[in-house]
Structure formats: structure tokens, C-alpha cells
Amino acid sequence: MQKESFNVFCPECNMLVEAKVITDATGKFQSDALNPDDEVDAMYNAEHYTVCLCRRCNHPFLIKESLQGVPAEFETVTDTVVLYPTESKIAIEYLPNSIHSAYIQALRSYKVSLFDPCVLMCRKCLEGLCKILNVSGSNLNKRLEKLKEEKHIDDRLLKWGHQIRLIGNEAAHDIDTPISKKDAQDILEFTEAILIYVFSLTQRYEALMKRRQTTSK
Structure with a gap:
């Protein structure tokens, strides 16, 4: 699954921006198929990584998408996480x-x-x-x-x-x-x-x- 851009919050521009995809690659891939011949019809889970640049200031982003699907039928994104830049803050929990x-x-x-x-x-x-x-x-x-x-x-x-x-x-x-x-x-x-x-x-x-x-x- 390839995209041309992502909408992300850029810390340099201090606003939501469109980040242009520079390159991408598939990481971890796990199929429910019991043998290679069955993979085309079996459910799979995969990780897809994308490197992007902010169209305003060229700030870089690394984005991980969690994918799920069946090769012969569909593929959907179940989760999207910005891995870089990260915030190393302690979580603010238990607030009234x-x-x-x-x-x-x-x-x-x-x-x-x-x-x-x-x-x-x-x-x-x-x-x-x-x-x-x-x-x-x-x-x-x-x-x-x-x-x-x-x-x-x-x-x-x-x-x-x-x-x-x-x-x-x-x-x-x-x-x-x-x-x-x-x-x-x-x-x-x-x-x-x-x-x-x-x-x-x-x-x-x-x-x-x-x-x-x-x-x-």
C-alpha cells in the first residue's frame, strides 16, 4: 500500500502539514498460511515504514503503518504511528x-x-x-x-x-x-x-x- 503524502503535525512549522513521501519499505510480515501455496488466500499482518518530508520546511518524519489483509481480497491500515520525531514525555494520567x-x-x-x-x-x-x-x-x-x-x-x-x-x-x-x-x-x-x-x-x-x-x- 503506497501513499504520496501524510498529514502530520510538524514541530518546526507548529501546524498540521502535508508531508511528501520520499521512500518506503515493508518490515515485519506474518501470514496465517500453513504453506506458501496458501498465502494468496490467507490473512496476514505486516508493518510498513515510510520516510516523509514536510512540504513547508523539509522536516523529516518516519511513519509506521500496521497492515492487515488477504492478498487476493483486501488490505487495510489498522494503526499509524509517527516514530520520528518522538516525544519522550511522561504520560499525563489520572487527571480529573x-x-x-x-x-x-x-x-x-x-x-x-x-x-x-x-x-x-x-x-x-x-x-x-x-x-x-x-x-x-x-x-x-x-x-x-x-x-x-x-x-x-x-x-x-x-x-x-x-x-x-x-x-x-x-x-x-x-x-x-x-x-x-x-x-x-x-x-x-x-x-x-x-x-x-x-x-x-x-x-x-x-x-x-x-x-x-x-x-x-
Whole structure:
């Protein structure tokens, strides 16, 4: 199965782009046929690899497609994964629905170059975090300090939280100073770090301790 292009998100262009296929090759191939003569009518699973270049900036991509079919009848793509470039981030798991919704909106805004909405949604993530953890305070500044006081976050995460708060305020009130791509990227990643620390890693640590206790018994 050959294609002339793929639609992918280019990190250099910061947008969805068309990537032109440069070369391709078939990798792993497994057939259900019991002998070679039966392969034409037997179900198979295969991996197809494609190298592409962004039509805007020539950024390279390596894409793997998982294929399934019967040679004499059909072939379909069951999964498509961009192997390069990759993101080596820790997965953001266990987010409450309200915070997950705000985070997804921040992420989508960044990917379509809407940087002001991106940082506004990041700030909303912090507001949601304080609400979920029942942290009180007359404003976000005081609530962030309370998060640190109650040991939900440490000094470094507090500093990052204040930057999310301040740049979020700029996006909301300073119409003459648009948020830059780099600032939006930093704020999004600081937000991800706080969410990972408070929700994802905390839950994973608790799960680890339960496994260890079960094993020791």
C-alpha cells in the first residue's frame, strides 16, 4: 500500500502539514498460511515504514503503518504511528475531567498557533488544580502559595506556577502584547510538569507501594 503524502503535525512549522513521501519499505510480515501455496488466500499482518518530508520546511518524519489483509481480497491500515520525531514525555494520567478538558484545549490551541488561548487554558488548569485539592485563597497567587504550604508542590513548581499565573494574566488583560510561541511552549510545558507531579506521579507512586506491599506479603 503506497501513499504520496501524510498529514502530520510538524514541530518546526507548529501546524498540521502535508508531508511528501520520499521512500518506503515493508518490515515485519506474518501470514496465517500453513504453506506458501496458501498465502494468496490467507490473512496476514505486516508493518510498513515510510520516510516523509514536510512540504513547508523539509522536516523529516518516519511513519509506521500496521497492515492487515488477504492478498487476493483486501488490505487495510489498522494503526499509524509517527516514530520520528518522538516525544519522550511522561504520560499525563489520572487527571480529573475538568482539568483534562482545559489541558486538551491548551494543547490544541498551541498546535494551531493560538498562543493567547493556550496560556489562558494553562492558567485555568491551575485554577482547577486548586479547586480539586480544596486549596483556599482570595486569588490564584495566594492559592498557589497555599499549594506549596500544604506540600502539594515544591519551591520550583511554585515558581513555575507563578509564571503560568502572570503570563496568563497578560494574555487576558494586555491586548497590545501577544504571547509568543516560545512563551506559550514554556507555559504549556510548566503546566504539564505540575500536572504530572501532582496527579500522574503521585498515583503511580501509590500504585508502586501497593504492589511492593503485596509482594512482600
